[in-house]
Amino acid sequence: MTSRPTRRERYERARRRRSNVIAAVSTIVVVGVLVILIPMSPGWDRVRQAFFDGDVFRESFPGLLRAFWLDVKILLWSTPLILIASLLLALARNTRSPALFPLRAFAIIYIDVLRGIPVILLVFLIGFGVPALGLSREWANPLIWGTVTLVLSYSAYTAEIIRAGIDSVHESQRAAARSLGMSSRQTMSTVILPQAFRRIVPPLMNTFVSLQKDVALVSLIGPVEILRQAGIDKATYANFTPYVAASVIFLALTIPCTRLADYALARQRRRTGATTIA
């Protein structure tokens, strides 16, 4: 290879330089306008005091982080349970065996009903309804019922994602597996599901991020997790900054998760695949 750039390389370099300049200029303009215009609005001073108070932020942050641990615990319990439940639901919904018809019918009804109820209503129904059954004290635990609620709701959504993934694997893959003598169960577990899961990583991560945020809804039935803690702090300091601090904590979890998923997917594509089309 000679060191002299090809015609195409020179063209692309010029293009790249040009787009970098444009991006830089437009970013400076937009940020500049925001920085100048927003403080010019009549209520800006009040907003800054109420939402961006540095002292309140520093004081409430450690307590919020501690309260966030409960959200994380609920999340860590819910996620694997949702994956298992939704996989079983998706398989039940796709079953063709007549003996398993009740299972299939159950899956269809379950998915229809639980996808149709807003999570917040489900939190109330489960959170206040189940303890009213008069269970013993150790069962009156918001950690348990919060987790149950999220699993119920999210497994219905996730089941549909998994089902779409299964359906997206071409029939010829099934034919190839069956022609080797694999049973339909072996075909599903070794050929169909591994391909289906790779394809649904982006929507699954989307759902997972959504779940991370919906954990906060559990605060409605009592436990002092981050949203409720932020509410308490808001009352204490008579200032909204704790909500901003809580948002920052959520973002610190959700953004790395989505980046990680994108990275994993890109690596997967590089490893198994041919080149991508620009």
Added chain:
Amino acid sequence: MTAEPISTPTDPPLLKLQLRTVFKAFGDTTVLDGIDLDVAQGDVITLIGASGSGKSTLLRCMNMLEPVDDGEVLFDGVDIAEPGLDPDPIRRRIGMVFQSFNLFPHMTVTDNVAVGPRKVLRVPKGEARASALEMLTRLGLSARADAYPDQLSGGQQQRVAIARSLAMNPEVMLLDEITSALDPELVGEVLDVVRGLKADGMTMLIATHEMAFAREISDRVCFLHQGRILEEGPPSQIFETPREQRTQEFLQRVIDAGRL
């Protein structure tokens, strides 16, 4: 019903496969309209005919990927067209290679070849991989053992697909237009593999558009037209002195297209 030993000889000389008035329809369209065919051990039979004449469906019926509507398919004397029969033990013994390869894209080449013996025959992992590598070496693919299917050329992919089938040690191979999706310069490497299989005495049914190859490798050629075997005979007879007018017309079209 599958409990009885499948290889019990019923009437010598035993035919490997015997099709008796096989019918198959998709909705209102009759695809196989009474097929009769005898295949002896070691026979290489090619199916030729226009697209839609029923070649692929016939092969798929023999591997029970499509259920037969009526008639019998006797495999070692046992009727495998019987509705409700468990297809898995039969499919283990009949290999199939597809036009579009159908390799498993999430597995390496070696795993593609090893997965059948591992899952179906319960061969231990190390052993299955070792024999997969051996098979790949035989087909000149050992350098690509750790690659993924999408990183291979079409000809290499199809050879891997053949290796995957052979890894199950099948008694019969069904090859469904295995060179139709390949660039012309890649056809040769795949056909060489098939020549090797014939030399090893493999019983094969081959649906193909490669007339020169059909002529070279076949013990018998069947010309299919509208779901029937219109003419059947040794390649020299079919290609040089076809009796049926339809066969003559078909071969003329192939010659006009420069394919013979």
